[in-house]
Amino acid sequence: MRVVFAGTPDPAVPSLERLIASDKHDVVAVITRPDAASGRGRTVGRSPVGRLADEHGIPVLSPHRPSDPDFLDALIALDPDVCPVVAYGALLPRPVLNVPKFGWINLHFSLLPAWRGAAPVQAAIAAGDDVTGASTFLLEEGMDTGPVLGVVTESVKPTDTAGDLLARLAVSGAELLEATLNAIEAGEASAIAQSEDGVSYAHKVTVESARIDWTSSAAAVDRHVRSVTPAPGAWTTIGDTRLKVAPVSLSDVELEPGRILVRKDGVFVGTATRAVLLGDIQPQGKKLMKALDWARGARLTETAVAL
Structure with a gap:
């Protein structure tokens, strides 16, 4: 399948690495947030996902807004079969969601419908959850409300920091995302609507x-x-x-x-x-x-x- 991958921070890197290494999927482009200042020196640099794409010679799209007409035209020209997305960091409008044949497949680091939102790993630890995980689901305009395609579970250790837990989920989630895309290509994927019971929200963590x-x-x-x-x-x-x-x-x-x-x-x-x-x-x-x-x-x- 022709794949256009969307992601920005370090937790998205293992997923892109797996798809680049896969012999079943052709990553034709990457979408990431624009270069931004980071660190004490506030040096402007490429996102982790953008750097990985550069290393492999994969074209990178960095729209300031996903609603930009030029970005939509570029995405249509790429003609992707599917667009996996991991922590991209921006909402996608309906015209963009409609482009890929099999839609946008989001990897979210919780067991949906628990902890929809921006900081699911942080919320799971703060709440004292014993088990969390990752879910792949079909992206729609609601906040992490789309039908679920696959899940993987992960125990929360008593000493886990958000960094520890997210690092493990980034790896197991990458495997889940690849398996989900394989199932879609084989016509074996089954999307299950999220239950209205057990919905919780993980709001953005601020200073x-x-x-x-x-x-x-x-x-x-x-x-x-x-x-x-x-x-x-x-x-x-x-x-x-x-x-x-x-x-x-x-x-x-x-x-x-x-x-x-x-x-x-x-x-x-x-x-x-x-x-x-x-x-x-x-x-x-x-x-x-x-x-x-x-x-x-x-x-x-x-x-x-x-x-």
Whole structure:
């Protein structure tokens, strides 16, 4: 089949790699978001998917808006049989959705209809789900509402960060996406409408929403921190200092929510239940360091509180 692949960030790369290596599918072009600034130096560069396409000499389309007439004309000229999409990052209008013969096949990192939306992996960890997965489905104009073509499950480990879990799902999801396209080509695919039961939404994670709420339980704080690691990163403030907080550990220490205790064995912060033990922290403008090293240097008092 003639394939035009749409995707942008690192989690989409394993899927494109599998399709490029496949002897059943011909990736004739890639669609990705326009070059953007990233990193501390704000250097403008190609997306991970765009870089992979460049390495293999695959033409790249980077429309500022998928509704641009020039983009629609270019897509029609490519005459794709199917357009797989993984974390592309922009909504596709109906004229674009109508172009490929077999439609747009989206790989979404949840077991639909659970966690429709922008941040399904983060939401699954924050909610304490034991099992999540990935789904392939036929893209339509609704938010992740199309009929499901295939699923793969993945256990959520107690120490998983969003980065850990997404890395595994990117690999297992790539295999699922290739299998789905193979089934479509063989005429063996079966699309099943999503149930109206069990629908949940995973809203976009922002820097503000990544702030730690110390009035939550210790378990909730632990899940929250892991759900926003590595990006955008959990954070709190102590006095005038803003700190990014790496994954924490549960403890048996009892402290009032936000109250800080510095001992020889670590830095503890109170929650609504029991305190958590801080691991690494990163003061704004500085490098990652052990929480205890920072606390000693900052000379925290017994009245210090995390907000």
